[in-house]
Amino acid sequence: MTAKREASQQKGQDPVAAKEQLGGMLSVGIDLGTSRSAISSSNGEQFVVDSFVGWPADLVARKVLQRDLLMGREAIENRTMLDLHRPLERGLLKEGPERDVEAARELLRHLLSLVDATKNGKSSQVRAVVGVPAAALRTNKQYLRAALKGVVDSLMIVSGPFAVAYGLNALLHTMIIDIGAGTTDFVVMKGRYPTEDDQRSLTIAGDHIDAHLQKQVQTKYHEANFTIYMVREWKEKHSFVGDATDKVVVTVPMAGVPTQIDITEEMRAACESIVPPIVETMLDLLPHVEPEFQERVRKSIILAGGGGLIRNLGPTLEEALERVGGGRIKVIDAPVFCGSDGGLALAKDAQEGDWDRLVN
Numbered sequence: 001m002t003a004k005r006e007a008s009q010q011k012g013q014d015p016v017a018a019k020e021q022l023g024g025m026l027s028v029g030i031d032l033g034t035s036r037s038a039i040s041s042s043n044g045e046q047f048v049v050d051s052f053v054g055w056p057a058d059l060v061a062r063k064v065l066q067r068d069l070l071m072g073r074e075a076i077e078n079r080t081m082l083d084l085h086r087p088l089e090r091g092l093l094k095e096g097p098e099r100d101v102e103a104a105r106e107l108l109r110h111l112l113s114l115v116d117a118t119k120n121g122k123s124s125q126v127r128a129v130v131g132v133p134a135a136a137l138r139t140n141k142q143y144l145r146a147a148l149k150g151v152v153d154s155l156m157i158v159s160g161p162f163a164v165a166y167g168l169n170a171l172l173h174t175m176i177i178d179i180g181a182g183t184t185d186f187v188v189m190k191g192r193y194p195t196e197d198d199q200r201s202l203t204i205a206g207d208h209i210d211a212h213l214q215k216q217v218q219t220k221y222h223e224a225n226f227t228i229y230m231v232r233e234w235k236e237k238h239s240f241v242g243d244a245t246d247k248v249v250v251t252v253p254m255a256g257v258p259t260q261i262d263i264t265e266e267m268r269a270a271c272e273s274i275v276p277p278i279v280e281t282m283l284d285l286l287p288h289v290e291p292e293f294q295e296r297v298r299k300s301i302i303l304a305g306g307g308g309l310i311r312n313l314g315p316t317l318e319e320a321l322e323r324v325g326g327g328r329i330k331v332i333d334a335p336v337f338c339g340s341d342g343g344l345a346l347a348k349d350a351q352e353g354d355w356d357r358l359v360n
């Protein structure tokens with residue numbers, strides 16, 4: 001599969017975008033995620049790729065693959081032949097091995113090549129706002145800068161949930177809960193750049209559910225043979241908390257024979273494992289809001305990220321809010337480009353002095 005075909009969606013070009021491109025300037029918003037990375041461009045294009053980068057493991061692999069570098073789903077599909085890297089595990093850029101920083105840089109280059117920063121042979125100046133997991137922004141600033149510099153002309157690195165808030169124009173008296181793969185990031189928006197006090201980050205998110213589910217299913221069905229990639233697919237199709245509407249039945253090989261197994265209870269337990277820490281953090285952030293605005297924040301909580309799609313999670317969190325006076329949770333039902341669209345909106349609004357600085 002080619003990179004272009006893997007990318008999922010494109011929009012039509014708007015007149016402002018066309019003018020911007022004529023001027024040789026391209027603005028992009030990039031959501032650099034643990035499991036998926038997305039780009040939205042001022043030329044109207046949007047693409048998403050799985051955040052995997054792989055180099056052929058040896059001479060044989062290079063001969064089979066006929067390539068020096070593979071990205072996204074293609075890298076996952078050919079993983080047995082690759083030295084495979086996931087640059088942002090647990091929401092952090094792995095700083096040790098050089099290859100991980102290189103992997104982050106290659107991933108960004110790849111995203112930029114998809115929106116074709118050098119369209120029609122004319123090279124554009126690229127201004128990029130990159131949203132990263134809050135933990136990576138806090139602890140990997142310099143590495144991120146190093147990975148991104150030179151790839152674009154102007155750069156602004158922001159926390160992912162802040163980019164989501166900006167894109168939704170949810171800037172005042174709102175809370176964003178962004179449940180990704182590596183981390184669940186919380187931000188309370190008070191009409192200005194969020195400070196450290198306004199944000200929280202948990203390393204409990206989609207990957208945690210996958211690991212939990214894998215362990216439970218393996219314990220119940222010793223003979224079943226499956227990978228973490230299969231577990232992730234099961235979850236993305238059947239995730240739920242609370243009452244099950246249907247049985248969750250999947251097919252796995254058992255001693256080489258495809259066999260149907262019921263994993264309803266395991267799915268519920270794995271998905272529900274993230275609820276208590278999310279509730280605790282959500283309730284813990286509320287008293288930090290000025291008293292007269294607390295109700296407004298409780299009534300505009302936004303659930304973003306792929307993990308927000310777990311069936312019945314919104315109502316479950318609303319139930320927990322009953323204890324503190326009630327509230328409302330809005331689930332973003334198409335979260336893939338939420339962060340990158342927010343980054344693009346920021347890039348369009350940014351003034352000269354805003355560029356190449358790191359915002360909390």
Ligand SMILES: Nc1ncnc2c1ncn2[C@@H]1O[C@H](COP(=O)(O)OP(=O)(O)OP(=O)(O)O)[C@@H](O)[C@H]1O
Nearest residue numbers: 033034035036180181182183206239305306307309
């Ligand atoms: N329908 C679904 N139900 C449950 N989980 C889902 C669903 N769809 C996607 N996910 C999970 O959401 C996570 C990916 O979400 P997202 O793309 O927001 O994360 P990310 O931005 O890559 O990660 P992070 O923000 O931690 O860096 C993965 O764990 C994925 O399996």
Ligand SMILES: [Mg+2]
Nearest residue numbers: 033160180305
């Ligand atoms: Mg994310």
